[in-house]
Amino acid sequence: MRTMIFGAGTDLGVNMDGASLGPVQLMNDIKSFYKGEAMMFQQDKDIIKSRNLSDRKKNEYEVENFNSNLYKNMVDKIKEEYFPIMIGGDHSATIASALAVTKVNIDVGIIWIDAHTDYNTFETTVTGNIHGLSLAAINGYKNSELRYFHDGKIIQTSRTVIIGARSMDESEKDNVRYSGVTVFTAKDIHEKGINAIMDEAFKIAGYRTKGIYISYDLDIIDPDTAPGVSVPEFDGITEDEAMQINGYIINHMKDVLAYDLVEFNPLRDVNRKTEQIALNLVAQVIRAAENKKKWEYKITY
C-alpha cells in the first residue's frame, strides 16, 4: 500500500516541553530512506501552555483544536487508501488518529503498548495532563469533549488491549476495571513471553473487526534504554523485547490498519538512544506497510 506519515508535533497533553519536537527530528532521519508521502502538523508556537499544577484540564481547547485538524486530514487520506503512520507528539494525538481510522473502517480494535493505561477522566486525573486520558476518550469512556470532532463509532472496550502497563493512579485503576479492557502488564510479558501475549492481544483486538490500530508509546521500554520520553517508568521492557513486539506486528501486518509511535521527547534523550530505537521501529513498519496489499483487509478470528 502507499503510506502516509502524519507528524503530530504536540506536547500540549503533557506537562513538559519536548514531545512536540519528536516528529520533525524523526522525519529528518526517515527522509534518507522513505519514498512515501508525509504531512506534518505542528502546534501553534504562540500558545501559552498551562503549567498550573491545579489545572485539571490543561490546554484542553488547544488539544482539541490540534486533534480536530489532524483528524480531518487523516480521515481524508485514509479514504484515499493510504496506510497511516502517525508519529507523535504526546499520546493525546492518538485520540485523533485512532478515531480517524475508526471513522473510515468502522469496526476497529486497538492494542495500546504503553507503561501507562491512559485511562483517566477529567474527574480522576491527578496531573490534568490530557495524554493520560486518551485511551478512555477513544473507548467512549467519558471524556466526550476530547472527541467532539468525531461523529462515528468509538473503539469498543471488548476490542481494546493494553500491553506493558506498570503505572496506574488508584482511581484510574477503577476506570480500567469498570471499562472491561484487557490489560497485560510488563510482568505478564516477562512471565508468558511476547508471542503468547501478542497472540492473545491480536485475537481480542481483532475479533470481528476490519483490523487493528496499533499505538506504540516509547515509554513501555525501560528508561535506562530509552530515556527520551516525558514520563519514564522503571521496570520496563528491554530494547530486544521492544523489537520483538514490533516484529510480531509486522509479521501480522494483514491485520493492522494503522500504526503510531508516540512520546519521543528529544530534549530528554541521551546520546540519541531513544531516537535510534524509534527509528528502527518505524522503519520496520514503513517497509511492512509498503508491502501490504490492500485486499488483505479481512474479518477473521
Ligand SMILES: [Mn+2]
Ligand atoms: Mn501513553
